[in-house]
Amino acid sequence: MSPELKGLLLVASLKVLGLFVALLVGVIMVVWVERRGSALLQDRLGPNRVGPLGLLQNVADGLKNFIKEEVVPHEADKILFQLAPLLSFIPAFLMFAVIPYAAPLPGFDITLPVLGRFVYEGPVAMVVADLPVGFLFIIAFSSLAVYGITLAGWAANSKYALLGGLRASAQMISYELAIGLSLVVVLLLAGNVSLGEVIAFQQRTTWFVFAATIAYMTFHIGAFAETNRLPFDLPEAEAELVAGYHAEYSAMKYAIYPLSEYAALITMSAFIATLFFGGWDIPFTRWDEQVATAWSAEAVVRFALTNLAFLLKTFFFIWVFVWVRWTLPRFRYDQLMFLGWKVLLPLSLVYIVIMATAVLLLERAGVPHTGRYGLWLFLVNVPLVVALVWGLDRRRVLAGTVRRVRVEA
């Protein structure tokens, strides 16, 4: 084996292993955040007995799920019933592979005592797979997650589970449209689908949450539906469907579903942070964009700080998901479909036309891709957002609150 190949294999295996462990631990931590967060919002304590602050509660629950008896319904399709949890678990973990999580580290040329020489030329990109198709990969694999859920509902041969599965497929296929169309705007701005390029473009101009605000809004709403979280958790709506698509699952096979839901939650949060909030970019500084050519303390600090920025942004969106879940009630099914097809879809289409015009005009005017470019796009977005919020509100929430306060006073 040549030193270059060994270096490549070393880097690849370290990245895969590190990310997988981080994601698994992250899932357990997010479950803890969800349980303690719900307790916080409902003014109670939440799990606080196992380990400090109840941190080990989920480890105990996982152990319980491992040793519980597993029941496979007599009338179920045995093979698909076993396969469905895997089909839901694997895409959720695979999606994270294309998200860059820190500034690149410099290459290396080291010789270990037994294993020999390892060489890696050029900067080591901090992403498991730097695919040229970038976020299309994430969209493709998040669309596969629907198989796990629908097949679970179908294979269990139970009416409630089947209804949950059918709802899941209708919901996820509908909201994929909104997500895909909002990503068209990102593609228009960045000119590339590779996530590394998207981050670089945001570093040069401005975060896309300012340059493409409505795309961010539609994307975030679609992300709730794609991850089956409240207010769009109709596939498992406990009040109507017992537990929805996973009603017949027990023990570890059941636990796989929450696990993959939280893994998808983490990936979606990281994805929102990368596409619209600059990824590992540290705002108001150019220092993080320099690429180190040799190992130095600065390179390591840059790696650590950018990684911290990425984690903070991701964690913020995870918290938003938890926060919304314990704040908003569930939508009715027709409301869900109405929002997806009659609000989000036309909205994103109109927004694509407006943004395409804006980008074309800016390119014609020869505005360079710097902060000024971002400022112009932001100025285009401000009136659009104001009009949208005003139009969606129709004097219900904003004006309504004011009126109520006046009556009370």
Added chain:
Amino acid sequence: MVTTFFWGFAGMAVLAALLCVTRKSPVASALWLVMTMFSLAAIYVLLDAQFIAVIQILVYAGAIMVLFLFVIMLLNLGQARQTDIRGWFGRGVAVLLGGGIALQLFVLARVVGAEGFGSQTAGYPLPAGALGRVQEAQGAIGMVADPLFRQYLVPFEVTSVLLLAAIVGAVVLAKRKI
């Protein structure tokens, strides 16, 4: 290395396609079709056509999900028939079609030549690294979009009309009263 992967995925695609047409349960059939599409996507990746591969998964896998739902909702799964090909007429048509396709394959193999499959001389080989350089310059999507919307704009638009016709047809078929 690439050849090994190619034969692996090609074998998987053919096997899954065979299982897709021979399974009795429509659901199993649809799932084997997904498997075929995935193996094809893997072959596209081996050809350095990542964009086509992702679109293959995105479009076809999603489409099969819809097919799967049709199976659940529209077909009467309780009474599965023994086989779809019934009677001597049906068998005759099947044999004729199969024979025709086999003949086509045979002729193609003769025209391309025995050394044609898998050798570098067959078809129109690109210079080494050409795809990588274009991708570097234009990105994975620009590489497809640029010729599509400049050189082949008219065929592309004509195809869109074809798709529109298919949509109108579907609406006419689905709605009893318009």
